[in-house]
Each structure stands twice: as structure tokens, then as C-alpha cells.
Amino acid sequence: MNVRRARSADLGGVAAIEASQAAAAGWSLRQFEAELEVESSVFLVAEEAGRLLGFAVARRHPPRLELLDIAVSSTRRGVGRALLEGLRAQAAGCARLTLEVSERNASALAFYRACGFRVVGRRPKFYNDGAGAVLMDLFR
Numbered sequence: 001m002n003v004r005r006a007r008s009a010d011l012g013g014v015a016a017i018e019a020s021q022a023a024a025a026g027w028s029l030r031q032f033e034a035e036l037e038v039e040s041s042v043f044l045v046a047e048e049a050g051r052l053l054g055f056a057v058a059r060r061h062p063p064r065l066e067l068l069d070i071a072v073s074s075t076r077r078g079v080g081r082a083l084l085e086g087l088r089a090q091a092a093g094c095a096r097l098t099l100e101v102s103e104r105n106a107s108a109l110a111f112y113r114a115c116g117f118r119v120v121g122r123r124p125k126f127y128n129d130g131a132g133a134v135l136m137d138l139f140r
């Protein structure tokens with residue numbers, strides 16, 4: 001598996017993975033296109049034999065790298081972990097990775113905990129469906 005920076009040719013596949021994962025952030029193709037132009041963005045894809053396996057989007061706000069969205073086409077195959085490792089490798093100047101996740105997204109909460117994130121706060125009734133947000137941090 002190879003983790004690299006996203007390019008415009010990847011975005012159809014990225015949007016398809018996003019649409020297939022209801023728990024992801026729900027970005028549109030247009031949002032992913034715009035993200036490629038954002039200076040502070042770290043937008044990575046994982047691929048194998050030319051097939052897109054997942055993506056992660058983060059933004060650098062030193063000393064913080066904020067994870068905005070991550071999704072994989074097929075779960076529990078190590079793709080999410082590889083993407084997070086890729087983000088960490090590109091996070092020079094950022095001592096901390098931060099994110100927020102729905103308290104109802106048990107898979108993502110388990111994934112982030114397994115990758116070393118810890119809960120640092122909560123925002124009650126944060127999302128449109130009434131779920132609270134869990135704020136998590138990882139120190140590099």
C-alpha cells in the first residue's frame with residue numbers, strides 16, 4: 001500500500017468512498033476539489049495497484065494538525081492506520097493532531113483510541129442529528 005498526496009485525478013474515487021461511508025464528513029466532490037487549492041491542507045490518499053483504498057484530509061494550524069475527514073473503501077485492513085501514519089509524517093511543526101468525532105461513531109472512536117488519541121473534551125448536541133462531538137488529541 002502506498003500513501004501519497006492527493007491529485008485531481010483521484011477526486012472522483014475519493015468522492016465515491018466518501019459517499020459510500022455514511023459516517024464520514026459528507027464532503028462533496030466540489031469541496032474536495034477546493035481542498036486541493038488550500039495552502040494549509042494535507043490531503044492524502046492510500047492506493048494499491050492503482051486502486052484507491054482511502055483518503056484523509058487535515059489542515060495545518062501549527063502547532064496543531066486538524067483532521068477534517070477520513071474514510072476507507074474497506075474497513076479493518078489497516079488503511080486508516082496507514083493514512084494516519086502518513087499524516088503524522090507530514091506534520092512537521094505540528095506537535096499535536098486534533099479531531100472531533102460524533103459520540104455515535106463507535107467504529108471511529110475505537111479506531112482513534114487504537115491509534116493513540118485520547119479524549120480531551122466534548123461538545124453536547126453538536127451535530128444536526130443531536131449527537132455530541134468528542135474532541136480527541138494525539139501528541140506526536
Ligand SMILES: CC(C)(COP(=O)(O)OP(=O)(O)OC[C@H]1O[C@@H](n2cnc3c(N)ncnc32)[C@H](O)[C@@H]1OP(=O)(O)O)[C@@H](O)C(=O)NCCC(=O)NCCS
Nearest residue numbers: 021023024071072075076077078079080081107110111114
Ligand atoms: C474510521 C475508519 C477510517 C478506520 O479505518 P480502517 O482502515 O477501518 O482502520 P484500521 O483497519 O487501520 O484499524 C486500526 C485499528 O483501529 C481499531 N479499529 C478500527 N475499526 C474498529 C472498529 N470498527 N471496532 C473496533 N476497533 C476498530 C482496531 O484496533 C484496528 O486494528 P485491528 O484491525 O488490527 O484490530 C473507517 O472505519 C471508516 O472509513 N469509517 C467510516 C468513515 C468515518 O467514520 N470516518 C471518521 C469520522 S469523519
